[in-house]
Amino acid sequence: MTMGISTAEAASSADEMLLAQTQVFHHVMAHVGSMSLKCVVELDIPDIIHAHGRPMTVSGLLSKLPVSYNKAPFLPRFMRILTQMGYFKAQKARDEEDAYSLTPLSTILLKNSPISLRAWVLGTLSSHMTVTWQFLSAWLQSEMPGCTHEFEHGKSLWDLASENHEFNSMLNEFMASDTRFLMKYVVEKCGEAFEGLRTLVDVGGGTGTAARAIAEAFPRLKCTVYDLPHVVACLPESPLVDAIGGSMFESVPEADAVFLKVNLSICFFLMLFLNTYIVGNNQGCKCIGYGSDMAFAIYN
Numbered sequence: 001m002t003m004g005i006s007t008a009e010a011a012s013s014a015d016e017m018l019l020a021q022t023q024v025f026h027h028v029m030a031h032v033g034s035m036s037l038k039c040v041v042e043l044d045i046p047d048i049i050h051a052h053g054r055p056m057t058v059s060g061l062l063s064k065l066p067v068s069y070n071k072a073p074f075l076p077r078f079m080r081i082l083t084q085m086g087y088f089k090a091q092k093a094r095d096e097e098d099a100y101s102l103t104p105l106s107t108i109l110l111k112n113s114p115i116s117l118r119a120w121v122l123g124t125l126s127s128h129m130t131v132t133w134q135f136l137s138a139w140l141q142s143e144m145p146g147c148t149h150e151f152e153h154g155k156s157l158w159d160l161a162s163e164n165h166e167f168n169s170m171l172n173e174f175m176a177s178d179t180r181f182l183m184k185y186v187v188e189k190c191g192e193a194f195e196g197l198r199t200l201v202d203v204g205g206g207t208g209t210a211a212r213a214i215a216e217a218f219p220r221l222k223c224t225v226y227d228l229p230h231v232v233a234c235l236p237e238s239p240l241v242d243a244i245g246g247s248m249f250e251s252v253p254e255a256d257a258v259f260l261k262v263n264l265s266i267c268f269f270l271m272l273f274l275n276t277y278i279v280g281n282n283q284g285c286k287c288i289g290y291g292s293d294m295a296f297a298i299y300n
């Protein structure tokens with residue numbers, strides 16, 4: 001019996017290989033999309049189109065942008081990439097040039113939007129944050145304890161923030177921008193999670209964006225922000241929430257509910273930790289968690 005493959009099998013495997021190659025290319029080049037997004041946001045293109053008040057051509061954009069003359073031919077490419085990703089809508093202008101307008105994706109990047117994700121995009125895609133992804137395999141092979149940020153930058157994100165006021169402000173603001181966005185929906189769609197509570201502590205609550213949104217929506221609920229001391233020191237004055245500085249790995253203030261809003265990957269781990277060590281010692285305490293990267297909610 002021969003071990004060869006039939007013509008039909010070869011054809012289907014050729015199709016599969018072509019699809020496989022396309023998918024590998026897609027994965028390898030994924031950063032082209034995120035970095036083009038960063039570029040367009042840094043250049044304030046969504047705000048420029050918004051201020052224009054109607055679809056804007058690339059020549060119109062170039063008249064408002066500090067793009068150097070010899071790079072001008074590249075701008076249409078960025079606009080096409082972002083249009084393909086859903087950030088802009090293109091239509092033909094009278095002179096056959098494409099004219100771009102905003103979509104919901106670019107609207108939530110406007111500087112003055114109350115739910116703007118601009119700071120989150122720029123913070124997450126900053127070279128400081130993205131460089132750590134370059135060394136995952138080296139980090140896995142290293143005996144050094146700590147996360148990838150420590151491996152690349154010599155200290156944890158939180159330690160760096162405690163030493164560098166500017167970095168602390170940038171970090172707090174980029175996390176708050178995502179929270180401002182999400183909390184609007186959390187209080188609207190998941191209000192039942194907060195019903196019947198008298199006190200709530202937002203663990204790792206940053207500069208209090210989530211706690212203020214909850215306190216505004218549920219005025220009878222006493223909300224406390226609990227975060228590292230250098231973070232709560234930046235909390236804006238508000239009669240709505242209290243602030244306590246400390247580490248959740250040492251203790252958490254007592255309350256009817258522990259609230260946690262971080263990204264999905266660590267939310268499960270922290271929920272488990274808080275449930276076991278904190279809520280476990282304080283029977284009746286509820287644990288409410290939100291993962292921002294998938295906007296999911298879990299509560300007991």
Ligand SMILES: C[S@@+](CC[C@H](N)C(=O)[O-])C[C@H]1O[C@@H](n2cnc3c(N)ncnc32)[C@H](O)[C@@H]1O
Nearest residue numbers: 175176179204205206227228231247248261262
């Ligand atoms: C991903 S951010 C989330 C901030 C906020 N919940 C939000 O969504 O805007 C994680 C927060 O946890 C805080 N944090 C880190 N380690 C901590 C610790 N040991 N105890 C308390 N908070 C901590 C950080 O300072 C940061 O504000």
